[in-house]
Amino acid sequence: MRGGVLKLPEYTRDAPMRFDRPDPLARLLLRSPMGTLVRWVASARASVQRKLLAAFLLITLLFLAMGAFSVYTVRSMSRQSELLDKAHQRVEWAQQIHHSLAMQMHLTAMALLVREEAALGPILRENNRFSEALARLEQAVEAPERAVIQKIRSGQEEAMTTVADIANLVRDGKFDAARTLHSGREDPLYRSIDALAYELVERENARMVALRSSIQAANQRSLVVLGSFAAVSVMLALAGGFIISWALIIPVHRAHDFLSELASGRFGGGVTVENRDEFGELAAQLTATSKELARLDAVQRRAAHELGTLNLRLEQASQAKSEFLANMSHELRTPLNAILGFTEMLNDGLYGEMPQGFREPLGDIQTNGKHLLRLINDVLDLSKIEAGKMELAVEEYSASEVIHTVRSSLRPLAEEKGLDFRAIVDDSLPEVLYGDAKRITQCLLNLAGNALKFTKQGSVTIRAAREGDFIHYSVSDTGIGIPEDQLDAVFTEFKQVNSTITREFGGSGLGLSITKKFVEMHGGRIWVQSRLNEGSTFHFAIPLKREAVATA
């Protein structure tokens, strides 16, 4: 990563739950005085529980009041209906009086007709019934009617006296006198009483009609009042519900919006609500959380920035190291070039005839100079691989050519040691392979060079064959072999089986390690089979497909 700030992980979020935002009506209401009430309830210094309790109590009280009013209305209506019943009763009594009077007149007329005193008896009975009804009515009526009743009673008493007179006249057989009394006195009396009774009936009737219409009006009124009361109660309950719910919903919405903001990584903001209840505390805590998150975020960013800077510095240091190595390499190579160059020219006789006995030390100088060069190359390669600076130049190449190069480079050494040095390229190999030919050559040179080095007699064989999706290279020898317990360690830097071997056979101990790294950079693998004193076979396999090599 070059000099950048560490990128913070993106928050992956599911689509947030959609809250019901205030619909147009609610928005309108919130802007009306109702909105002021909502804010007032929100800012009231009381717990949510108390606010809810108050709201429910308000609604409950409204319904209780409505219930009480209903009960009152029903009772008042039943009282009115009782009054009506009584009025009805009075009308009935008045009618009874009227009827009884008619009966008395009728019975008197009958007695005169049959001329018997006994026939007057029923009049007395009828009179008793009349008096009872009159007494009951008198109890129930108002003052004006009572006055009429007094008149009826005094008229009736007079009538009864007249009836007694008529009865006496009938008993004495003075029928004419009785008839005269009847038509001249009793009859007009009854008629006047009858008129009074009729008046009574009419009055009570009128009273009843008036009462009925007043009851109807009262009932109508009660219904209207009750209806209005119910409507107002419902409206108040709805308004109460609206106010309490929005006083609680608004802070929830604000908190939700605020949390969405936090979730999208915008820290440091605050949420303000008017509530001075649990929601108010919640908002304060959310704000505090946001501030804390902003602080942590800043710390994190600073740390990431510092890490980035550090990374950049490390990268620069690594760059400096690579440059140092490159320069060192040049500096080391330049004198080495002179040493090897002068040696070669001495050998080639460019400075004249070589004195006897100079040839061997000159050869030793050359061998050691080349060894030093190989060491320098190995150390540089390894440094570059470890610094991640080694890049493969993956191109088309031919295995036959690579093996030919290796064989011709090492043939002089093999001939010198009298070893059979063979190369077998299988026909199954594709013509075109992909890889960094220079590095693959280097790998095979390392392996075959080692094989020749560690083999005193017998043969060294390089093989290349196709094996599935891989090209399989192997180098076998009939050399000293590797002890089984050391097999795993051979690819580690600076590991040779023991120090005696290093002294006897030379080598930097880096060749196998570098070979392993090149093979792995090609997306391949390397392994070894060996038997002590019988020989070793080193294998490596590299993918045939370009993609598999290139992405390794």
Next chain:
Amino acid sequence: MSQKTILYVEDNEFNRKIVKQLLAQTKYRLREAADGETGLRMAQEQAPDLILMDVQLPKMSGLEATRRLRADPQTAAIPIVVITSYALSGDAEKAKAAGATTYLAKPYSPRDLLAKIREIVPEE
């Protein structure tokens, strides 16, 4: 028949001595420069038949000098052998990109160098 001139640009005197000794046995005429700027100037003035150019040089790098020689119509056709340092990654590519005819990795064998010179510019 004219004598072929070779310009060797190299700051290390021992390497220059090697090439001097190597070419002393031949019919080539050697010119030497110890830094990039001098090398460039001598190449422009003397129009040698071949230039051997080391990469790491004082004052001006061998690659830069090569680029300039290629940019100059008078020297653009002169074959240049760039002598690279094996360890520098992509040295060969850089040499090619700068316009080198070919390159030789250090340390080189004097025998190989002479063979390469003869291949590009025959002695006679």
